[in-house]
Amino acid sequence: MDYATLAAQTEEYLKTEPYFAAVLSNISALLMCSLEDLNWAGFYIMRGGRLVVGPFQGKPACIHIAPGKGVCGTSAASDRTIVVPDVHAFPGHIACDSASNSEIVIPLHHGGEVVGVMDIDSPLTGRFSEEDREGLERIAAIIERGICWK
Ligand code: SME
Numbered sequence: 001m002d003y004a005t006l007a008a009q010t011e012e013y014l015k016t017e018p019y020f021a022a023v024l025s026n027i028s029a030l031l032m033c034s035l036e037d038l039n040w041a042g043f044y045i046m047r048g049g050r051l052v053v054g055p056f057q058g059k060p061a062c063i064h065i066a067p068g069k070g071v072c073g074t075s076a077a078s079d080r081t082i083v084v085p086d087v088h089a090f091p092g093h094i095a096c097d098s099a100s101n102s103e104i105v106i107p108l109h110h111g112g113e114v115v116g117v118m119d120i121d122s123p124l125t126g127r128f129s130e131e132d133r134e135g136l137e138r139i140a141a142i143i144e145r146g147i148c149w150k
Pocket of ligand 1: 061062070072073
């Protein structure tokens with residue numbers, strides 16, 4: 001499935017039900033079964049000053065990540081997308097699934113604040129291209145516009 005189709009499907013989910021648990025659960029599943037060579041796709045949500053695991057597909061993951069820690073915490077603290085071609089070369093990478101070799105993390109915003117991240121892992125080294133970054137940032141922007149966090 002291409003990113004235009006994934007973006008259209010994301011819009012449909014949000015129109016049908018904007019509640020964050022419903023939207024993020026279905027988007028995790030959509031990404032996991034539509035993009036090739038993934039082993040984890042999901043979300044961490046900022047709660048009480050740290051990231052807490054949210055809806056995802058894949059093996060059970062670490063529950064809490066402090067801002068500035070790992071790829072997710074670094075993305076949240078610096079408010080930027082991070083593409084990691086080789087997680088073993090990323091200082092402080094948190095290995096939740098030993099199968100992961102590359103990763104992309106995109107921050108999610110609400111009211112000008114980072115309120116969570118989208119995290120996607122692959123067993124392939126260098127899995128995430130510029131096209132993936134653009135496509136996933138587009139999906140993140142759609143989520144930010146339409147989601148209900150409460
Ligand atoms: N690798 C992430 C932790 C989350 S798991 O990949 C699901 C990190 O370094 O922040």
